[in-house]
Amino acid sequence: MKKEWSISNDKILLNFSMKYCRTEEQVLNSDAFRGVLEHFLKKNKEQPNRIYRLISETLQKNDLERQIFAITKITKLLTIMTSKEISESFPEFSVLYEHKEKFRHLIEAVYKYWRSIERYCIIQEEKGTEGLQNINFIESKQKFDELILNMYRKITNNLSMTTPSVYRQVPAGTNVGLIVGQSIWPIPREYVILKDIPFIKNIVMETPFITYPKRNTRDGFFTEVFTNPIRRAGINTDHFFCYPAKIGNLLAYIFIHRDFLTQGVSLSNLFQMATEQEIAGRKPDLLYVYGGHDSNREPKDVFYVDEVNQMMVGFVTLNEKYDYFGYLKKMSLTLHNILQLRRGNLPIHGAMVNIVMKNGKSSNIVIVGDSGAGKSESIEAFRSLSEDYISDLTIIFDDMGTFHIGRKENKIVAYGTEIGAFVRLDDLDTGYAFKELDRSIFMNPDKINARLINPVATYKDIMQGLPVDILLYANNYTKVKEDESCIDRFKTVQEAIEVFKAGRRMSKGTTTETGLTTSYFANPFGPQQKQDLCDPLIEKFFTKAFETGIFVGQLKTQLGIQGKEKSGPEKAAIDLFKVINE
Structure with missing residues (x-):
């Protein structure tokens, strides 16, 4: 990942190796904060509601850039001043104290939007600017998460000019942290397009992790093709991560598009992650690209037997249809099973x-x-x-x-x-999900075929x-x-x-x-x-x-x-x- 941040498919990725915010000012000045605010405002403009009317009427700003500037400035001021002090010192924001409850709704809405998207922080092993290569990753993530929560509390307290009696320690920062880096493995010529994709080395997850993929069922069978699907695939290596998995006694390299990163991270509760020592210098038994672009631009979920390189290959296109964990899990197992059949098991x-x-x-x-x-x-x-x-x-x-x-x-x-187990919640004892809450990943818990993944x-x-x-x-x-x-x-x-x-x-x-x-x-x-x-x-x-x-x-x-x-x-x-x- 070469950028400081990216946002796509209701997921934001923060590259801590490129930019790590240690202060409230750095957060509010960051491009990532501006990006989140821009997505929030565009979403509310498409569906005009109380929040959008508040922005346009109270701030009297209809231009997106001016709205972003005004909200950012108010937010910065609220980290150091009360709403009354801001109204008295800055004439352009004189309505802030008078309409502080309305502005409280705005701050809550931005904060709720931030917490509604999936939030990932990434540290790359190689050196970068303003990075964290020599600082403990878990500690760094925790400090950033605390920074976001404390900043929200300070802003809301200064806005309402009251101190709450109840504090809720909700996960306000990032849901998941990833350490990624390059791994050296003997890449066959046909797969050289994958060589720059970083491998996931460690995962830190805030559980329970509740996610809402676009689909909650899988359809049909995976079909075999007789030409290598990777040859014609469009793959932006900056948008992919590799999860190295041990599936039974086989080694699998599963390359996952960032839009499907929820499913990729969930693999950590299902398949044992291979260590650096188990990866180094080893070609995988199974290779799976989950979220590539096909030359025909049609949905495709296929597998290929690579006789020359003695590998099973899976390929699923980047399409909302495949945004379901079953397509990741079951294709991986399909590749595993066919190779086991070929070995007489x-x-x-x-x-x-x-x-x-x-x-x-x-x-x-x-x-x-x-x-x-x-x-x-x-x-x-x-x-x-x-x-x-x-x-x-x-x-x-x-x-x-x-x-x-x-x-x-x-x-x-x-x-x-x-x-791990990928379990259908509907048919389990009603107390089961609560017993397993602390380590679990929940997928679409409000829908039919709601699922839980737990070790x-x-x-x-x-x-x-x-x-x-x-x-x-x-x-x-x-x-x-x-x-x-x-x-x-x-x-x-x-x-x-x-x-x-x-x-x-x-x-x-x-x-x-x-x-x-x-x-x-x-x-x-x-x-x-x-x-x-x-x-x-x-x-x-x-x-x-x-x-x-x-x-x-x-x-x-x-x-x-x-x-x-x-x-x-x-x-x-x-x-x-x-x-x-x-």
Whole structure:
């Protein structure tokens, strides 16, 4: 990032390496403050309201430049003088004291607008002017945040000429801080356009982080193309950041446009960030450009198998349609899954937990199902019932994992891909979101398919490689009687394969699908596109499961049945505990 600041798509980026404000005067004199004020005034002019009338009538300024100058000057004066003193000393602002309540609304509106946009501060490792290279990053961010809050308080106090009795320590400065810098990696010739994009090295986040992306569902499948999409891509390297992620045992370089930075920062709660030592000199297994420009200027979400460079490549265009975390997460997992298929491993769209019962019995359980089938909800049902049944619960994966055949034990061994969970709030216990508030990222909490992203496991946990004891398909559409078990065990390999491959589920609004739907092997993220690779692996792994005595069946979660969204997964969990004990 070469500029001191930028604002786009309701996000402001402050480059602390180029300009760091230590005083109120520096803030109010900065180009960034002027830019925020300009965006605020333009927004209110497009939709004339009380604020715009106040500016035009009370200040008697209709020209944008004069409005900015007047408001900036008033704000500066209010940091050192009361409204009464300003009215007496500056004739042009004589109405300030007389109409101080109206001006209070103006100051509040500007402050509210500032807090409504996402605010990022960035420090670059290389030296810059007026920079902070040798000062502790977290401390610098905290001081700036305190400066903004204290400045707001001083201005409002001087304007109203009263001192409040209650002080609220709201996050008034920046939401997120990033340390970025260049990393040296062997860039193939086809990808040289990406060489100047800085890598994210550290993230400091104010949680809970509540964001409002433009979309809240994902649509359709990712399609394969047979020419490298990066070759024709338009990429302004000054507008991109790279998040280096460890997805399972694979290394991914995910290049994110600044307009989608919310989604990129949210990756820190989902995928383990690779360290400098893990990046240096290493070409990635997976490479994903999220927010590039296509030569045809059409929405595009595609992947490409780069045989020459032995990489999987993903590409999604910069379009409001893709401003949803599912497009970032699921494309990354699609690339991961296809590469695992090519290596002879079976990607699993599901959840896995290691459960230790209070009676000492334990089991490694995998629940397979597409979005909304009840995988995460079943895990949370296990957690909510833990006091009565469980002594310990470890999540191995919450959405996607991989089956390998263990070399030593010749059994199915499972590994995870993510350290976090991308959870649909609507179907969870009402208190869950509040329990996880302190570390979470909330996306569109006021809409259908509201989501929460929070860490649930360590990278060490998901990569330990545990043998599978119970393998279940999450059936969310079949109603279960009170005296009936939620679990059916399959008798043959073919019976099991038929149910797992059909991938039936009742849609829950996580995508644009409705009603009872099907998806190949409940996994539209790789297996769907590469069925020729996946078919023999399904046969191989399910045959191995029956040969080694794994319990293979279906778990009727009833999540897709009206009125059973909470009680269904709870009953399924209790029945599963019975199976473990047996």
